[in-house]
Amino acid sequence: MAANIVYREIANKRTFWLLLALCGVFIAGGFWAHLTMEHHGHVITGMDNRIVWGLPHVFAVFLIVAASGALNVASTASVFGKSIYKPLAPLSGLLSVALLAGGLAVLVLDLGRSDRIIVAATRYNFKSIFAWNIFLYTGFFAIVGGYLWMMMERRMNAYAKPLGATAFIWRLVLTTGTGSIFGFLIAREAYQSAVMAPMFISFSLSYGTALYLLTLAAACAIDDRPLGDAVVRRLKNLLATFVAASLYFVAVFHLTNLYFTRNHGVENFILVDGGIFTALFWLGQVAIGSVLPLFLLLAPGVNRCRILLSCIAIVIGGFCQMYVTIIGGQAWPLDLFPGFAASSSFFDGEIHGYVPSLWETLLALGGVALAAAIVIVALKLLRFLPERMDDQTLDPSHSDARAQ
Amino acid sequence: MSEEQKTGRRAFIAASVGAAGFVALAPGVKLMDLAQARAPGESVSGKVRWGMLIDTTKCATGCSDCVAACATENAIEPGSGRPAQSSQWIRKIELKEKTGGHRELSLPMMCQHCANPPCVDVCPTGASFKRADGIVLVDRHICIGCRYCMMACPYQARSFVHEPLHHQNPEVPRGQGCVEACTFCVQRIDRGQGPACVEACGKSGHEAMLFGDLNDPGGEIAKRISTVASSQVRADLRLDPGVRYQGI
Amino acid sequence: MLRHAGLAFAAFVAFIVFALPAVALAGVPKPVIDIANPGQCIASPEVMRRTHMDMLLHQRDKTMHEGQRGGKVDLNGCIDCHASKSNGSVLGSNQNFCQSCHAYAAVKIDCFECHQPKPGKARIAGIKP
Numbered sequence A: 001m002a003a004n005i006v007y008r009e010i011a012n013k014r015t016f017w018l019l020l021a022l023c024g025v026f027i028a029g030g031f032w033a034h035l036t037m038e039h040h041g042h043v044i045t046g047m048d049n050r051i052v053w054g055l056p057h058v059f060a061v062f063l064i065v066a067a068s069g070a071l072n073v074a075s076t077a078s079v080f081g082k083s084i085y086k087p088l089a090p091l092s093g094l095l096s097v098a099l100l101a102g103g104l105a106v107l108v109l110d111l112g113r114s115d116r117i118i119v120a121a122t123r124y125n126f127k128s129i130f131a132w133n134i135f136l137y138t139g140f141f142a143i144v145g146g147y148l149w150m151m152m153e154r155r156m157n158a159y160a161k162p163l164g165a166t167a168f169i170w171r172l173v174l175t176t177g178t179g180s181i182f183g184f185l186i187a188r189e190a191y192q193s194a195v196m197a198p199m200f201i202s203f204s205l206s207y208g209t210a211l212y213l214l215t216l217a218a219a220c221a222i223d224d225r226p227l228g229d230a231v232v233r234r235l236k237n238l239l240a241t242f243v244a245a246s247l248y249f250v251a252v253f254h255l256t257n258l259y260f261t262r263n264h265g266v267e268n269f270i271l272v273d274g275g276i277f278t279a280l281f282w283l284g285q286v287a288i289g290s291v292l293p294l295f296l297l298l299a300p301g302v303n304r305c306r307i308l309l310s311c312i313a314i315v316i317g318g319f320c321q322m323y324v325t326i327i328g329g330q331a332w333p334l335d336l337f338p339g340f341a342a343s344s345s346f347f348d349g350e351i352h353g354y355v356p357s358l359w360e361t362l363l364a365l366g367g368v369a370l371a372a373a374i375v376i377v378a379l380k381l382l383r384f385l386p387e388r389m390d391d392q393t394l395d396p397s398h399s400d401a402r403a404q
Numbered sequence B: 001m002s003e004e005q006k007t008g009r010r011a012f013i014a015a016s017v018g019a020a021g022f023v024a025l026a027p028g029v030k031l032m033d034l035a036q037a038r039a040p041g042e043s044v045s046g047k048v049r050w051g052m053l054i055d056t057t058k059c060a061t062g063c064s065d066c067v068a069a070c071a072t073e074n075a076i077e078p079g080s081g082r083p084a085q086s087s088q089w090i091r092k093i094e095l096k097e098k099t100g101g102h103r104e105l106s107l108p109m110m111c112q113h114c115a116n117p118p119c120v121d122v123c124p125t126g127a128s129f130k131r132a133d134g135i136v137l138v139d140r141h142i143c144i145g146c147r148y149c150m151m152a153c154p155y156q157a158r159s160f161v162h163e164p165l166h167h168q169n170p171e172v173p174r175g176q177g178c179v180e181a182c183t184f185c186v187q188r189i190d191r192g193q194g195p196a197c198v199e200a201c202g203k204s205g206h207e208a209m210l211f212g213d214l215n216d217p218g219g220e221i222a223k224r225i226s227t228v229a230s231s232q233v234r235a236d237l238r239l240d241p242g243v244r245y246q247g248i
Numbered sequence C: 001m002l003r004h005a006g007l008a009f010a011a012f013v014a015f016i017v018f019a020l021p022a023v024a025l026a027g028v029p030k031p032v033i034d035i036a037n038p039g040q041c042i043a044s045p046e047v048m049r050r051t052h053m054d055m056l057l058h059q060r061d062k063t064m065h066e067g068q069r070g071g072k073v074d075l076n077g078c079i080d081c082h083a084s085k086s087n088g089s090v091l092g093s094n095q096n097f098c099q100s101c102h103a104y105a106a107v108k109i110d111c112f113e114c115h116q117p118k119p120g121k122a123r124i125a126g127i128k129p
Ligand code: SF4
Pocket: B110, B111, B112, B113, B114, B117, B118, B119, B120, B136, B152, B153, B154, B155, B156, B157, B158, B181, B239
């Protein structure tokens, strides 16, 4: 089966260069934004002492969370032994590394002293979940890198499975770590929940799979490679499960928060009268990001177009979710003196506003472009994708069985 | 300790005490208790835990002498950006009880120098740290400006320096891209003086702030804490802040 | 008087040791340094040139983490002595003490991202630094 599959680089030069140039423009924009922010300081951004993490963090956390989920297809292939996905696994590994690189680049370039990144790499506070994440991220690069190599080098194929299993466990820990960045903030009412980590894992599964399907479809479109319906349809079921699980955790998260009377304020803020945050939550995260994809995926007569549409909806919903979680969680003022109305020159007791500036928007988009560029260049230089991905090639036994 | 060393040390302490010019208000009342001044080259001691007791019944609404004194001592100027982008090491919070008699209170809020500081727990590089004498500081040499500590601090005590600075006090280095907060005027403590805000509060005549070693049973602050009812802000978080409030 | 002790960042030790002779050989003119207060430093010029960054780095951690101040090594002490008489700073032109050598050796100084390059005396005397 796998033996007669031919892998090919991208052949369509024109489209390749066009896409790369487009990414290049955004990467340059992001880097320019970084240099400007480093020169003038964060005073030129929309971030401040109240909204300390802004749009760059929304994008970075989204990319990092999706990175772990993008590994789904590879995990299903080698850990759960679903051979139909095997030819699609290398792209899955590639996408996850690219997304992680894009997200980390944004995080690092947004630091107040990104020139001191060497300090972050040499001095650790082992109590900090952030420091743990530095290890988790570098480990992820190494493991997925090795895994890719084992998958793509015929002689090494035998080792792909144990490495795939390691990668699978590693990325679950990684997403737990990313989710815990928020879970550890004891002071912030919006983040105090044990559901945070599992919720982030289910987010990562759905965002990653959605991005994977979109990337796969795009990569096939560049060269007009045939892509079978069976494989896309199988992934669709997986996707629907992940979206449903995410929705379930979101519901649990808010319901358990509502159980604690002290959290009513912040819950009321996000769910009822938080303006932009309430809108993004119900319209973006719930309607577009969860209900619409579930409908598109589960209603009878599903076709590829609907599946891809649902992927786009999931990604949009994902960004909305990150915005609500990260910015919304900071917009709600901390309550230092319960029972008192507080006011001060430092905005105690006030809901904090946030308007992202051009700079942080450019920086955030630069990270997305970087991830895309890595995928495009790798696809052009290395043989990541099979030449044909029609059902016959990917899973002869399956289609034979159906033909009989 | 040899006899000679002892005399030397005593002489030094006497000198620092003189330098500090204990803010003596009425006989027996002093706002700062600094019997623990150290000799040059001596490390801070873990036997000391600096703390503050703020009497909200004496703190006056509208008075911001402590804030002004902090700005002068630590050379904190308003930045060129939006107000939320300027540093505030200490701020006055005005409180109004939501129910009952709508009691009004005014109090200064700054880094509470927690004994279990979440800012230190989350800091990835170890730039946020607690000195042996309980003062929580940011080592700007290793702070990378990730702002995770600002997310973690329950008291919103920290500020991020949003732009280049030029008018620093030579004793208080501050600069773009790092996070900062109240240091209890560590540069003054190290030479045997107390925080500038406490001094200013005494001078204003309100005498709402008392500074000293919480661990010194004979000290004014420890005595007051053991006799009057005081509270820690957000005591439910069990961070054991070094700043205590009276009359909330 | 207890002075604020030295806090400094100096990470380019190897670089300066190797770069100085290399540049000198290439024939770049030696820096012209404005020495405001000629006299005894805490060690000989040879030692200071090669190890001031290590001294400051060591002292920086002592001061920051253990509160040790007023020792022999003290960045503010350096600045008090070496600030130029013309602009009252160790920075400003390629003749100012710190900047002259660092420009010559092409080594970035990180200290003054946060530290005040003008002496504390000015402040105590009421002059705005
Ligand atoms: S008040 Fe905030 S900044 Fe100060 S020690 Fe506590 S957590 Fe850290």
